[in-house]
Amino acid sequence: MKTNIVHHIAQLANIPVTGDEEETLAIAFDETLEVVEKLKEVDVTGVQPTHQVTGLMNVLRDDIVDASRMFTQEEALANAKATYNGYFVVNQIIEQE
Amino acid sequence: MKTLNTLTLKQTLDLIEKNEISAADVVKDVQSEIERKNAELNIYLTLDKNAIKTAEAHTDQELKGIPIAVKDNFCTKGLRTTASSTVLDTFIPPYDSTVTKKLKTAGGTIIGKTNLDAWAHGSSTETSQFGRTLNPRNPDHLPGGSSGGSAAAVAADMCIAALGTETAGSIRQPAAWCGVVGLKPTYGRVSRYGIVAMASSTDSPGPIGKTVEDCSILLNVIAGQDPYDATTSPKPTINYTTSLDKSIKGKKIGIIYLDIPELKEIKSLYESQLKIFEQLGASIEYVKAMDPHPAIGVYTVVQRGEVSSNLARYDGIRFGNDRSHFGAEAKRRIMLGTYTLSKGYSDQYYNRAQQVRSLYIKDFAKLFETYDVLVAPTSPGYAKKMGATEGSSMFGELEDMLLEASSLAGLPAINVPCYKDDATGLFLGLNIIGAMFREDNVIQIADAFEKATKWNSWRNN
Numbered sequence: 001m002k003t004n005i006v007h008h009i010a011q012l013a014n015i016p017v018t019g020d021e022e023e024t025l026a027i028a029f030d031e032t033l034e035v036v037e038k039l040k041e042v043d044v045t046g047v048q049p050t051h052q053v054t055g056l057m058n059v060l061r062d063d064i065v066d067a068s069r070m071f072t073q074e075e076a077l078a079n080a081k082a083t084y085n086g087y088f089v090v091n092q093i094i095e096q097e
Numbered sequence: 098m099k100t101l102n103t104l105t106l107k108q109t110l111d112l113i114e115k116n117e118i119s120a121a122d123v124v125k126d127v128q129s130e131i132e133r134k135n136a137e138l139n140i141y142l143t144l145d146k147n148a149i150k151t152a153e154a155h156t157d158q159e160l161k162g163i164p165i166a167v168k169d170n171f172c173t174k175g176l177r178t179t180a181s182s183t184v185l186d187t188f189i190p191p192y193d194s195t196v197t198k199k200l201k202t203a204g205g206t207i208i209g210k211t212n213l214d215a216w217a218h219g220s221s222t223e224t225s226q227f228g229r230t231l232n233p234r235n236p237d238h239l240p241g242g243s244s245g246g247s248a249a250a251v252a253a254d255m256c257i258a259a260l261g262t263e264t265a266g267s268i269r270q271p272a273a274w275c276g277v278v279g280l281k282p283t284y285g286r287v288s289r290y291g292i293v294a295m296a297s298s299t300d301s302p303g304p305i306g307k308t309v310e311d312c313s314i315l316l317n318v319i320a321g322q323d324p325y326d327a328t329t330s331p332k333p334t335i336n337y338t339t340s341l342d343k344s345i346k347g348k349k350i351g352i353i354y355l356d357i358p359e360l361k362e363i364k365s366l367y368e369s370q371l372k373i374f375e376q377l378g379a380s381i382e383y384v385k386a387m388d389p390h391p392a393i394g395v396y397t398v399v400q401r402g403e404v405s406s407n408l409a410r411y412d413g414i415r416f417g418n419d420r421s422h423f424g425a426e427a428k429r430r431i432m433l434g435t436y437t438l439s440k441g442y443s444d445q446y447y448n449r450a451q452q453v454r455s456l457y458i459k460d461f462a463k464l465f466e467t468y469d470v471l472v473a474p475t476s477p478g479y480a481k482k483m484g485a486t487e488g489s490s491m492f493g494e495l496e497d498m499l500l501e502a503s504s505l506a507g508l509p510a511i512n513v514p515c516y517k518d519d520a521t522g523l524f525l526g527l528n529i530i531g532a533m534f535r536e537d538n539v540i541q542i543a544d545a546f547e548k549a550t551k552w553n554s555w556r557n558n
Contacts, residue, residue: 006432013405013435014412015428016421028429028490029436032397035491036437036446039394042453049451050458052298052328053507053533054285059327075191079416090414 001029101126102254105555106163106311109257113161120152120162120206123257127164127208130255138231140249142169143177144209151206158204160318166256168247169210170217170293171197171302176207180293181225182215184411184422194291195323196260196302203318208256211246215424216408217262217295219243220270220493223486224426231483234276235522238480241271242493247305248275252554258306258315264295265396265504266497268303269512273526274480276514276554278543279305280312283534284507285330287316288323294407296400297328299504307555309513309544313337316536332534340540346378348542351468353386354499359477363525367474370515370527373549374472379542386471387460391453392502393494398437398450399505405434429490458506465532470542473499475512475526499528509536511543514552524552 003022006029010017017025073086082089101123104112112118128148135141145151152162167173170180172190174197179185197207214224222230222245230245232238233253240249244261248271251259261268263281272279280303287302294300304315320334352371355364374381408431413419423431437446464471476496486492494501503510508530515527527546531539547553 005436009432009436009439012439013431014409014420015423015431017428021428024425025429025432029433031490032429032433035494036394036397036450039391039398039449039453040445042391042456044449044452044456047452047455049448050455051451053458054328054330056285056328056330061324069192071191076415078191079188081413081418088414 001026001033100130102130102257103558104257105307105558106258106314107308108558109163110161113156120156121149124148124152124162124164124206124208127256130253131209134253134255137236138233138249138253139228140211140230140246140253140255141166141209142179142181142212142227145176145207148206148208155204155206160200160203160205162204162206163257164208165200165205166209166211166247166250166259167197167207168213168244168259168261170213170262171260172291173197173207173210176210178210179227180216181213181227182422182424182427183226184413184417186418188417192291195288195325196292196319199319200260205318211250211259213246214243214426216293216404216427217243217264217267218404218426218430218493219486220266220496221481221486222246222271224424226424229483232275232480234524235480238482238523239274239485241274241480243267244279244305245271248272248277248279251275251277251305251307258304258311260302260315261305262292262300262302263504264299264400266500268305269475269500269510269526269528270497272305272512273475273524276517276524277305277307278309278312278547279303279512280316281504281510282316282320282536283330283509285328286334286509286534286536287319288326288329290323290325296403297407298399298403299507308553309511309540309547310338310341312511313341313540330534335537337536337540340537341544343541343545344378345374345542345545348379348469349467350374350379350381350542351384351464351471352381352473353384353471354389354473355383357389359498360474363474363478366516366525370550371472373546377545377549384464384468386464387457387502389498389502392457392505393498395450395453395457395505396501397494398446399454401430401434402438402447403434405431405438454505457502461503461506461508469538471530473528475499475528479518479521479523479525503530508533509539511539513543513547515546515550517552
């Protein structure tokens with residue numbers, strides 16, 4: 001696999017990779033895809049895909065609030081590396097004029 | 098005088114019931130064993146320092162305060178949960194998974210969190226970002242994975258029983274490599290809520306224990322529909338211990354996979370053990386199942402696709418460290434999954450994999466029209482040596498070749514030890530697969546085999 005494709009996938013997956021890692025990953029991808037390509041040898045004419053095995057559909061619940069499942073603001077923020085006045089802090093993504 | 102950590106779950110329950118021992122004493126003996134061996138074997142990542150108090154408080158409940166090891170991908174409220182990744186190295190869950198909540202409500206004491214392949218991505222426990230776990234049967238060898246820590250904890254008597262999860266082999270394979278019993282319930286029988294997700298369409302939490310009976314006791318505690326997991330089944334659960342101590346006369350057993358070239362060296366060992374079923378009155382028939390090799394490809398694509406979606410939530414903003422902390426294996430899987438789901442590729446990879454999956458489901462369903470269970474070797478060989486996974490990006494998938502198809506189909510299955518090599522101390526395991534929701538057959542037949550043979554390490558307790 002070409003490293004420019006690896007680079008593109010890394011962006012799609014939001015995973016930071018170095019130039020060296022891109023090369024190692026390209027080799028690893030080829031190893032994996034070699035195994036996956038074998039799927040093309042199986043005859044799947046007329047076969048429906050299975051996305052889940054339970055057969056369950058439209059499992060719904062009543063639209064009511066279950067207070068026992070609510071976090072307090074403190075609980076919700078407890079594991080965040082950066083908070084400010086009760087908010088999660090994220091990197092700036094919009095340029096200021 | 099044997100220490101209390103060497104007891105089975107059933108024995109511990111009985112002795113506490115009779116007031117001959119206390120749960121706190123069991124916890125203490127387990128903790129002593131952990132102190133002796135954990136530095137060497139690296140089984141536990143986190144220990145609960147309140148375990149003795151918890152045991153004392155719950156001694157009147159169903160599980161009587163007995164210490165259970167929990168794989169570190171179950172969220173345990175207030176107790177660090179890492180999924181063996183440095184992304185979550187300081188994560189303290191603010192809630193319990195449904196399964197650990199059920200365990201606690203039933204009076205189980207969580208003694209600590211066990212090591213796994215990071216994010217459950219693996220079949221060796223070598224991809225853990227906290228170091229590999231060693232196999233207590235022979236520390237030059239790996240315990241298998243991804244539930245390697247839990248299986249090793251049971252084998253080493255560093256707990257009374259344990260919980261693991263299986264996506265495609267992660268309960269059965271480490272149970273086989275560690276010479277213990279591992280039960281993978283039907284997909285949807287046990288709730289996945291609060292468990293670090295891997296492949297949402299196959300993940301199955303389940304018990305790992307010293308005996309088939311111990312596993313069925315734990316399954317009773319954790320099974321059942323959960324309103325927080327929409328994929329759990331509304332089918333009522335049964336009392337799984339009623340499948341124990343029942344004759345298997347007349348049961349029809351289909352032996353599959355045994356003619357595969359990779360199994361040439363151990364084939365005759367298995368054939369000699371399979372005769373036990375006939376001695377017990379069951380009939381065995383060697384039968385052809387769909388070739389398991391394509392299942393490797395199916396699983397590779399489906400799992401990595403679902404992983405790429407599930408691990409998107411680890412953004413380092415609301416909890417955990419940022420995505421640069423992912424290890425090499427996690428990066429490979431997320432990115433391969435992203436690729437096979439991306440525009441232009443999803444038809445040839447993901448959709449096709451799900452079509453092949455349908456073929457496996459049909460194949461098993463047809464076999465279960467004739468047979469009560471299907472039986473095969475769990476693993477193509479004994480536990481591999483330390484370092485075996487290095488330089489191999491497909492190690493896990495190849496090791497789990499005999500397990501992937503049944504996991505993709507959502508079937509219940511169990512590993513029971515079926516041979517021990519006295520020279521190395523390592524075990525081989527038997528994989529007994531049942532039809533959907535037929536844990537009763539799986540347990541009944543596994544229990545009969547265990548009690549008729551000498552492979553269970555706790556049979557002389």
